[in-house]
Amino acid sequence: MKTLIRLAICIAAMIHSQAYCQSGSMVEIPGGEFLPLYGTETKVPVGNFKMDVYPVTNAEFLKFVEDNPRWRKSQVKQLFADDNYLRSWKSDLSLGEGMLPNSPVTNVSWFAAKNYCECQGKRLPTVDEWEYVAMANETSPDARTEKSYNQYILSWYETPATFNNPVGETFKNYWGVYDLHGLVWEWTADFNSVMIGGESRQDSTGDNNLFCGAAAVGATDLMNYAAFMRYAFRGSVKAKYSVKNLGFRCVQDIEKTEL
Amino acid sequence: MIMKKVIFIMLSVVLIAACDNAGKKDAQVEKEMAVNTEELTGEIPELSIYNLPSTWTTQDNEHIQLEELRGNVLVMVMIYTSCKAACPRLIADMRNIEKQVPEQYLGKTKFIMVSIDPETDTPQRLNAFAKENEMEDDHWMFLRGTPEDTREFATVLAVSYKKISPIDFSHSNIISVFDEEGVLVHQQEGLGVDNTETVEAINIEVSN
Numbered sequence: 001m002k003t004l005i006r007l008a009i010c011i012a013a014m015i016h017s018q019a020y021c022q023s024g025s026m027v028e029i030p031g032g033e034f035l036p037l038y039g040t041e042t043k044v045p046v047g048n049f050k051m052d053v054y055p056v057t058n059a060e061f062l063k064f065v066e067d068n069p070r071w072r073k074s075q076v077k078q079l080f081a082d083d084n085y086l087r088s089w090k091s092d093l094s095l096g097e098g099m100l101p102n103s104p105v106t107n108v109s110w111f112a113a114k115n116y117c118e119c120q121g122k123r124l125p126t127v128d129e130w131e132y133v134a135m136a137n138e139t140s141p142d143a144r145t146e147k148s149y150n151q152y153i154l155s156w157y158e159t160p161a162t163f164n165n166p167v168g169e170t171f172k173n174y175w176g177v178y179d180l181h182g183l184v185w186e187w188t189a190d191f192n193s194v195m196i197g198g199e200s201r202q203d204s205t206g207d208n209n210l211f212c213g214a215a216a217v218g219a220t221d222l223m224n225y226a227a228f229m230r231y232a233f234r235g236s237v238k239a240k241y242s243v244k245n246l247g248f249r250c251v252q253d254i255e256k257t258e259l
Numbered sequence: 260m261i262m263k264k265v266i267f268i269m270l271s272v273v274l275i276a277a278c279d280n281a282g283k284k285d286a287q288v289e290k291e292m293a294v295n296t297e298e299l300t301g302e303i304p305e306l307s308i309y310n311l312p313s314t315w316t317t318q319d320n321e322h323i324q325l326e327e328l329r330g331n332v333l334v335m336v337m338i339y340t341s342c343k344a345a346c347p348r349l350i351a352d353m354r355n356i357e358k359q360v361p362e363q364y365l366g367k368t369k370f371i372m373v374s375i376d377p378e379t380d381t382p383q384r385l386n387a388f389a390k391e392n393e394m395e396d397d398h399w400m401f402l403r404g405t406p407e408d409t410r411e412f413a414t415v416l417a418v419s420y421k422k423i424s425p426i427d428f429s430h431s432n433i434i435s436v437f438d439e440e441g442v443l444v445h446q447q448e449g450l451g452v453d454n455t456e457t458v459e460a461i462n463i464e465v466s467n
Contacts, residue, residue, distance in 0.1 A: 077305040077306075077310050078305040078306045079305060079306050079307065079308070079310045079311075079415065080310070110414060111411075111414075114411070189410065190410055190421070192410070192413055192414050192417075192418070192419045192420070193419060193420060193421035235419070238414070238417055239411075239414030239415065
């Protein structure tokens, strides 16, 4: 009986959230192979998948915490989020002063982001998937060697507080995806697969004893400083961190949705 | 048409299952809150790994929830059995730590190896590995979970890992100690490092 009630609630919630989340439009990304800047010396395959066109917004995340009390800032467990979780929100269910509903949600932990995506029947992108889509500029699927592409990203890194901007105001890339660069950094499912050697921030990781297969990570192209920053950032965060300029978007495997 | 329907039903089941899980967690939260008002004991601390809802399989092919380990001091490391480089040294480190824990404490301590290569490390393989390495006493335990749960667990331990070839992973070498409530109390990082503090942490937690 309990199960039945749960099912009923869930179905209702599903219908509700699906109706609500029409804004969460996705585009199809045809898979392929590419050589990431870090982590491998060989090309990695990326399968077909769909990616959210925009990062998850404050309004969408607010809806999520309304439906899922355990992710409200007063209720979230310390294991899953640090003290900065939804820090600028006025309360559990209201955004902070001056926050736009259509700005990307930030100050969310990896656990919260992951659960958000799961509740939409989606998941977080892998590092490889994210980087694969993010190689594109407006016109080319792989613009990494173009000067203007790198300059755009680097000048964004120098621009303060872009997280306050609404989604969809940066460029629409080759695949039809917005805001991979120019708005916020984004969580990935396997952000903790990053192992950059001593040249990155932190530490200890320069010590070969800390890793099995320590030779694994060598930058294939240190010229691409922009990407290097992303990998270093991923290597520096922990899953419960909630960071002011770190948001997320979801992806979905294609097989599941071909109705 | 029928196929479409079947797929739709399957999809619905998948979605409902995922959502049901969330519903269950909410119910759990409510229950915990209700309990909270009556008594504080029995509550899992917020920082406890027992808040992770995942199910794991042991080297004896038994399915367990982490929470079933509550009451034990846990010493955990993430490895994969086909690893030729650092893992044997990590295993040696675990064994060295175990040797220094007084025998009467071993009944309340679990030394746990969690596989980062669940595809290869089947329960059979973990079992064979345990035998080869003479880690068959009750206080040794090998766990394997889904790739997603393994990734999540690694994030809690701050362990990084990545598959770098079909047979090799790079991974951080961290041994973690958890208290009886599943809260992380100590970590040692690196291979063959001085483990005095780790042993101390275990002894302190067990004797508490």
